[in-house]
Amino acid sequence: MNGLTNITLDFLPDRPDGVYLVGGTVRDLLAGRSPTDIDLVVSGDITGVAGHIAARTGGRVIDLGKNGFAVLRVASPDTIIDITPLAHPSIEADLQQRDFTINAMAYDLKARRLVDCTGGQADMQNQTVRMVSPTAFEKDPARLVRAYRMAATLHFSIDAGTQDAIGRHRHLVTGVAGERVWAELVKIFGTADSGPVVMRMAASGLLTAIFPELQAAVGCTQNRHHQFDVFDHSLRVYTRLEALLADFDSHFPDLTATEDAAKLHGHAAMLKYSALLHDAGKPATRSVDSRGRVGFPGHAAKSADITAGVSRRLRLSNRQRHVSDAIIRHHIRPLFLYLASENGTLGRRGMIRFFNRCGDLALPIIVHAMADIMAKSEVLQARDNGFIFFCDRLVAAYVDTRRRKAAVPPLISGRDLIAVLGLSPSPRFKSILREVDERRLSGELTTRDQALEWVGTHLLPHDVSRRAED
Template identity: 40%
Template sequence: MIPFNTKILPGTKGVYMVGGSVRDLILGRPSTDYDIVVRGNPEKFARKLSENLSGHLVKMGKPGQVVFRVVSGEHLFDISAIKGPNIETDLVQRDFTVNAIAYSFFSKTIIDPLNGLKDMAEKKVRMTSSKIFKKDPIRLLRAYRVGATLKFTIEQRTADAVEKNIKLIGASAAERIRFEIFSILCLPESNHSFLQMAGNGLLFQIFPELFRTKGCFQNRIHLFDVFDHTMRTFYMLEKLLGADHQFDPEITRQIRRHMDEKRSAQLKCATLFHDIGKPLVRTIDQNGNIHFYGHEQKGADMANKICKRLKFSVRETGYIDFIIRNHLKPLFFFTAGREKDLTRKDLTRFFMKLGDFTPDLLIHAIADTRGKGDENDERNAAFIRFIKNLIHRYFVNFQPRSKAPPLITGTDLIHHFGLTPSPLFKTILNRVEERTLSNDLNDRTAALIFVEELLGRRIKA
């Protein structure tokens, strides 16, 4: 017996819950999505279920792979026909033994022909047969998603079969590869999965650009080659995103509100790609010093091509591009701060240029620095203190003011100063916003006086 509300799906003969739905219920994992297979006509069953639940029915898939989806409140049911003459035949065709378990609504028993319950108890991901990867190569990636999601280990024969078949992944649709990659990235601890995929070469089949970073050695401030640095940065980023002790409690709450699951996944993806441009721009000067001038621009251009190849969304592509293209900006700002005292206006301009991406870039900067390997280096320690202070000032000072209504608008420029809409409007309003966010202007009257002064000086300030 598994914990499922049988009032939703009464005990009908020939109807089974299957796959991850059963697995998650047995493991006590919350689920509102259920995979149902039926002997007979799945559309007829789906229509009846939809009527009983006052739900909405959608037909999906192509001929031979049709699924009927019933949506009712928080519940989602995907209903299809049993593959083969009986449920056991259906189950042995599935990917991994922990997903090859069924629950009969009629007999209220579990059907487990491949000992998936045993593998579940031993926390193992085991293939149902050695042919599963050739039948559907996306399962090469799915093995790591299932393992990372459940915190299970991929058993040795399955791991060997993945390594043997890594080249098959190229036959999978780009959208499916992207889905699996982001599903892993969305997990709080995905670093180990990516290291495993790098170890057997699967990661480099998907991202050959990363393979070039192996053996690309860096300057004296780095203890590792570009690839190992990248993976250490990835690891450090996950620690930052998941830890409570890196910042004070209020800043931690702010970061977690800002860095939701999807945004964190995008930042981790950008971190994987942040130095892929280095091998292509690497130079050695006459003193033997290694340089990577312009690697952030080159890397962003390369990442754009990866995103296009794997059908990332426009939003995902834009985010990843911005992080990579600007990931050195915090370091440049730190260097500028060592040469002169930074003013409130300097901070405001920095935050305004980076906008909503500011916390993301600053968190990445800490991870990137820790990924260099020398945590005792005083310059690195000073940089991290500097970045943590910026994060604090962004959330405590800048962000609250940036959300306040503007002191004046374009309408004020028209009615109060008799100006005609032009590019000058943007210049004036940007100056007002900058002064406001720097806490130099606090009310409408002060803002109008400032604009009058600006116009008198013809915007030279």
């Protein structure tokens, strides 16, 4: 309680009658955290209170109200304060309409007392997320996902009655705007240990209600190398991925505190989103040959296409869509490289081609592939351990390639293709320069003259022949 009784809000009127701190602000203060912003409920006209606060804080008043719901925001250099009117006869009646008990507490700033009519303080102490009323999810189905978001970000559990209610009302999530669902999901994915929370989402049926594209994965058996069906395997990839990210420094000590490591962790949420959906195309591509062997030809591309539809529905940003598409579409490439290495057919240029094609996402794709292999069974087989060791080599090659690429400029440019070889600018320039750079990085070409000779000898005749055939 000290976090509340000692709070000073100098920007409020001298006698803040009918002004209450509410919701997440009270929850965070009780937990000993500084709230990122402040939520106030005011009995009466909120305009005067907002103006007073703006004058004292040097902020400005922004009207955020819509659809008949009044909200004024005071944006000041130091904090954000949202002010809403008391919409019910009393603060207690107002709190009874909220989502979860830990969000349904208020602090009367005049009386200096906590208003807790739903048991929120006890649930805070017990680290429990519990719905305020049996109709909480009917009033706003976005709360179905928010329950798990709060459990993930606060490291709380969800009480059994609330978990059961989520299962009964899970179908209502289909009526929630995609961007609202994604806003909650991305916060779950952004936490470091959300695997158990996602498992509980799956157990309640909410996960497949949000992602109906995964329903066919339930019970979809795989080949003899996989212990789990496609759905359970995807959940295990998620948890394996979190473990790899948490223990990344010990796996790849040379990458610790580097820009590449920072970028990898920056992609953590999208890696987890991709983990859930990376095999969504397997049920549609499942085949069984004459010897009874199960296969999924083309499932990576199919999964990426399915995920593209999910991403549009949830209103992901263009960048987020690009990241998830690249991870899913290319998630098998590290395995193909490993098989080529085992067969003795992998040259250095094969790795470099993968790095160039996937760019900054090569490292996230490798880490995803490791989690994918590690989630095949409870105990890794010898072949799977071999792949994990190969990924260590692949990461080392990636780091070395990035270093050399940054240290030495390209051997030739588009200007050389025009001035020396007499070519006209075209989209083909990009692929020519990429192929030259792959050979530079693999050590096959080391000088400008060698690069130009190679283009003239190997690429241009091929282009002339192809145009003649056309």
